Amino acid sequence: MTFTLPDLPYAHDALAPYMSKETLEYHHDKHHQAYVTNGNNALKGTEYEGKSLEDIVRAAHGKNPSVFNNAGQHYNHLHFWKWMKPNGGGNKLPGRLEKKIIEDFTSLDKFKADFVAAGAGQFGSGWAWLQVKNGKLQVSKTANAESPLVQGATPILGCDVWEHSYYIDYRNRRPDYLKAFLDNLVNWDYVDELFSKAG
Numbered sequence: 139m140t141f142t143l144p145d146l147p148y149a150h151d152a153l154a155p156y157m158s159k160e161t162l163e164y165h166h167d168k169h170h171q172a173y174v175t176n177g178n179n180a181l182k183g184t185e186y187e188g189k190s191l192e193d194i195v196r197a198a199h200g201k202n203p204s205v206f207n208n209a210g211q212h213y214n215h216l217h218f219w220k221w222m223k224p225n226g227g228g229n230k231l232p233g234r235l236e237k238k239i240i241e242d243f244t245s246l247d248k249f250k251a252d253f254v255a256a257g258a259g260q261f262g263s264g265w266a267w268l269q270v271k272n273g274k275l276q277v278s279k280t281a282n283a284e285s286p287l288v289q290g291a292t293p294i295l296g297c298d299v300w301e302h303s304y305y306i307d308y309r310n311r312r313p314d315y316l317k318a319f320l321d322n323l324v325n326w327d328y329v330d331e332l333f334s335k336a337g
């Protein structure tokens with residue numbers, strides 16, 4: 139397969155003030171584009187050509203760093219844009235998902251605190267996740283381009299904690315960015331869609 143950069147599912151200024159137009163212009167138009175371009179170059183002539191994106195990410199992990207890093211970040215960012223929407227976040231979740239979060243974390247607030255702690259505690263670049271593993275919801279964190287895909291889990295929500303995702307708007311205040319992501323940006327309907335597919 140060939141990677142292509144999708145359009146954002148909203149205007150570049152639609153997530154302000156929680157994520158600015160300038161951040162999305164750099165993050166989507168430049169950074170994600172670079173993963174697409176470099177990924178396509180790295181894939182050429184390799185055994186990974188012709189595989190699905192998820193299979194490339196899993197197969198290249200630990201074997202081909204340039205394919206893995208670019209394909210991994212392409213996968214992560216494809217979902218990241220859809221994990222946000224204008225007027226998102228907050229406490230109105232689809233019922234089945236909310237019930238499962240309360241079952242596995244004791245409360246929505248506890249899930250949010252765990253998610254912020256994971257993202258804030260990721261040393262250097264990476265991601266904070268809500269994942270499904272063995273029928274349970276779990277919070278996790280990964281470095282760089284890694285995701286729950288390479289740990290035998292299914293990601294249903296992720297927040298990019300690379301500095302390119304928040305430094306223009308939040309400077310060094312990564313926990314404030316993570317809180318704003320949960321309170322004002324998350325597209326819970328898309329999280330629920332992935333949760334349903336994950337079984």
Ligand SMILES: [Fe+2]
Pocket residue numbers: 165169215298300302303
């Ligand atoms: Fe990013």
